[in-house]
Amino acid sequence: MKTFLIVSLAIIAGIVLLANLGPMIMLAISLVIAYFGVKHFILAETTGGKVGWAIVILIGISMSLSNIPALIGVVALVVLYYAYKKYQQEKETTETLDWDQI
Numbered sequence: 001m002k003t004f005l006i007v008s009l010a011i012i013a014g015i016v017l018l019a020n021l022g023p024m025i026m027l028a029i030s031l032v033i034a035y036f037g038v039k040h041f042i043l044a045e046t047t048g049g050k051v052g053w054a055i056v057i058l059i060g061i062s063m064s065l066s067n068i069p070a071l072i073g074v075v076a077l078v079v080l081y082y083a084y085k086k087y088q089q090e091k092e093t094t095e096t097l098d099w100d101q102i
Contacts, residue, residue, distance in 0.1 A: 002090060003087070003090060006083050006086055006087045010083040010084065013076045013080040014080055016072065017076040017080060020069060020070055020072050020073025020076065023069050023070035023073060024070040024073040024074065026067050027064055029063075030060050030067060033056065033059065033063065034056075034057055034064060035060075036056075037053050037057035037060055038053075041053035041054060
């Protein structure tokens with residue numbers, strides 16, 4: 001029964017993950033834009049350069065804030081990972097019990 005619950009949880013998490021894959025990709029892109037903006041903002045020496053990179057940072061942050069539903073996909077990915085680990089642990093325990101009974 002435990003295995004059935006773990007497998008059904010993994011299937012549901014996989015469906016949720018696939019449904020939120022597009023927003024997750026856009027979240028990753030927006031975070032990369034914000035990261036490079038911060039990196040170049042720190043290295044900029046002129047005021048104009050700092051203002052330009054600050055605008056890029058604001059664009060990246062605003063894009064990431066609009067992809068808040070992607071966090072549901074991230075949570076689904078974490079649940080899928082833990083369900084896989086729990087399934088492997090249960091499978092290993094079952095195999096150990098079968099081997100000890102022989």
